[in-house]
Amino acid sequence: MIESLHAGNFFFHPALLFFLGACILPFVKGWGRNIFIIAVPLASLILVLFLGYGAHWQVQVGGMEITFGRVDRLSLVFAYIFCLMSIIGSLYGLHVKENRQTMAAWGYVGSALGCTLAGDYLSLFFFWEGLMVTSVCLVWLRGTEESLRAGFRYILVHTFGGLSLLAGIFVLYFQTGDITFGPMPEGVTLAAWLIMIGFLLNAAVPPLHAWLPDAYGSATVVGSVFMCAYTTKTAVYTLARAFAGFDILIPLGVIMALYGVVYAVLENDTRRLLSYHIISQVGYMVAGVGIGTEMAINGATAHAFAHILYKSLLFMGVGSVIAATGRSKFSELGGLWKYMPWTFVFTLIGGLSISAFPFFSGFISKSMVIAGAWEDHLTWAGLLLTLASAGTFLHTGLKVPYFIWFNREEPPFDPPEKEAPWNMLAAMGIAAYFCIMLGCNPQYLYAMLPYPVDYQPYTATHVMASYQLLLFTMLGFFLLLKQLKPKPLIGLDVDWFYRRASVYFMAFCRNVPAAIDTVVISRLHATVALPLLRLGSRLSSWNDIRVVDGLIDGAANSVLRFSRYMRCIAQPGSLSKYLAGMLTFLAGTVMAAVALALY
Amino acid sequence: MIIVRLITWLRSHMLLVKIVSISVLVLLVVGDLLIPRHRPHFIGDIIPGFWAGFGFLACVLIIIISKWLGTAFLFRPDTYYGADEKGPQEGAGK
Structure with missing residues (x-):
């Protein structure tokens, strides 16, 4: 059904809709504003449903072809979910009276859509930077010193x-003269590495991940x-x-999956904690991309789709708790089940989905990636990813609900009088609906994937294995519950290097080079010049x-010695020595004459 | 609120909840003996109850290893960065 909608040649960039919407938003007031906030993302989703396959909106700039609208199966899946998510997110933020948040969020969604539909590296880079600029506003609008x-x-x-991405694009252009955004060509190692580093940073691959939590x-x-x-899923796209099929991504993805799980224990x-589980979940997608078979790419794409829904659901649930109580630490929360039951149910659905419980959305997507690993005979990857999936349930499915809603009889603070506003609950309800709907009807998601799907998640063996894995993880959780009691601690991560080590570095600069400056440099004449002159x-x-x-003395002395020596030989000063000399000479001359006469 | 009532009822019947949960776990392993197996990828797909053991061990290992990493190297009080980031900057201003 969806296929036939894309047969035409229609194209209008959905990002433009968001950018225009963000500009108009401040001028819309009252109930119209509420309708407008829902209408713009809804319109974008409908727009994406009608985009025609092919390349659209192409411009020639300095001999390079810039393509703003490349529509194919891979870009469409991401465009669908980005637009669907923007509806849910906008509904969730409907009660926020401040327009700047929604404007920044729409700019952010538009940038993500721009990246998704970009057909060349230059427009990709443009929207890539847009992602950063708009999302940092979402951090700053919190308005605290910390944010x-x-x-x-x-x-x-x-x-x-x-x-790094830009440098990679330059190198690529000078080596190949082509900036089409597609599978990386052979023989451009440097460009490939630079571009990959740019992508991996946004995908939050350790050690380039600490920005995320x-x-x-x-x-x-x-x-x-x-x-x-958006950010990590754009990077996955x-x-x-x-880089589909680049082997290095398999170990990187597996490391990510486990890294997030380990740090989630400490958080x-x-x-x-949820952020570390984004790293863990994106690890499955990165590993799927690295495996690179049709099944694995399908799995990575499906997992990105499902992940956006359940992870946003989890963030919405926890966000509602933060909005209602003003607290975000496990050690300060607990006992909320009486006061925020709906939020609990929705968050639990998110937790069960991310843990890949059968009949929830994670089950139908995560298992595709793992099945891709098994089918490619990557037993170690399959086992480690399964291990990480047990850890995911441990934290997101058990630790998050347990320590926020239970653990204590009553919350350790004045309980919130009522639950989150209706729009937040409605947004969570929609996300929860999609989590269960996709989990029970995987064919809807599978029909959108880039390659034809020959995979059936609901086999008796698979369902049984999943239940065993997850429920025995739960047993372990309740047996080791004491170990997991939250404490007001943080786990050091690589952001230590730019948060703490930079402080040490500054202290070092203040002490050592500065001391050298005051003691040595500022008294340069005394410390360096004078000793040198001396x-x-x-x-x-x-x-x-x-x-x-x-x-000079030596030369004079030797001349003197030589003349004294010569004087001894040539002018001895006694008559007998002169006579003896003369006679010897004469005798020699006579003997020579005789010798000449004889011969 | 039906959810609150349900949770209250479950909490007041903890023993029942525990018995049901444990019997579900036992049933899962017993049931694993009965189901058909096709296209096993890995030895674990053939041994009944393998994934149960794997899940339990995974959970225990993750908790123990992470906790050990935390206490041995990584844990800091949650005010760790706050104090430090301000200190030097104020110092630099003076």
């Missing part, structure tokens, strides 16, 4: 990634709901487009005495 700092760190890290834990409640959906902040004068006086004087 201000986190936002600046976010910008610095992403600028690095963006520059940092920023998502500090953003506004609505902002983090948007942010958890670009990786799937350019005390609800949204930071040394110079000592050297020249040695030279004068030893070398110059020695040479």
